[in-house]
Amino acid sequence: MCDLVQVKKKELSSPHFMERIMLAVTQVNGCSVCSYTHTKMALEVGMKSEKIKNILVA
Template structure:
């Protein structure tokens, strides 16, 4: 979560993920390392998952097929699917957390450089309207098409 938050830059998510990490016993140094994009505290057995998480966030949820295949090869299909689902939830949370953070900052007299009041209010109110529709869509799609991953069709080969 911290690695994805570092990529997406969501202040509200960073705060919540940091609280969770502290509760799970991570040190301040470990948390700072993840939030700054440093790899000092990445455990070797978690490295591919964390790098995939950052790639997933960088690609706005459309990772390269070879990157996901590497996660499947490392962790197996079931764990890779769990990793993917967690990343999709985090990405969806960031879609609401970023405008929430910007709006909250605006109320305190500081505006985000690339944000506007209409964007912030539109995303927050639109989320309330769209969330029930998205939930029904997700459930229906689960019956029709079990795969929950889309790949960037432009990235078909692993870079050399």
């Protein structure tokens, strides 16, 4: 996780892309709290709900 924190701090990736990664990890881990949190964060950075649904059902 440390590497992702550094990427975020240094703005080496877009917030949209970072949330896509976090949603994919959440899907693999199956954590409902993380799913809720990262869905909310993804919506806040402008991700479309359809795209979020596609990631979470994969």
